[in-house]
Amino acid sequence: GAGVSQSPSNKVTEKGKDVELRCDPISGHTALYWYRQSLGQGLEFLIYFQGNSAPDKSGLPSDRFSAERTGGSVSTLTIQRTQQEDSAVYLCAGRGGQGRSGANVLTFGAGSRLTVL
């Protein structure tokens, strides 16, 4: 598609429930990232995909968080047994080809706002 699409845009859930957040990146973007943005905080790195593999998942806060990517395209971030501290905006970003010095521009989706009651 023309941009990075994320769904749902808003999710309100009860503590202890599982949630799935979806990201549909720009076609051809081989690298995909998940970041979390809490109120007043900077973007917190969660996980990086290159194709379908995740060489860096160091930012996942706990084993309740997992993510997968299939077909080098759509990615799903799953949070099990949600807690109130999981409330945040979850942002997905894609990256196109290799840029100068290995640093690249990320294209972000609008995010999924998660509220855990």
Place this chain on the structure above:
Amino acid sequence: EDQVTQSPEALRLQEGESSSLNCSYTVSGLRGLFWYRQDPGKGPEFLFTLYSAGEEKEKERLKATLTKKESFLHITAPKPEDSATYLCAAAGASNDYKLSFGAGTTVTVRA
């Protein structure tokens, strides 16, 4: 660990009142310093990439500059539509695929 700190947290300007935002970074082997703009309810939108000290980039009323320790985003004669949160991010040599973000500066421009 790469660190990025932005100041001030918030900036209120009168239309036409120029100002600067600061981004201090501690990154081993800088591979790129990025500026993004984020509007409420939207994802960050790319503005600039700077790669080496002394480099400058301009876009309309925005100019980004880079030294070995800091980057500045200068807003010249701002308009209300420049109101947004401006995010700074850096990529270092150890993890050049990953951006470390600052907390952002929220700019409000009053007409």
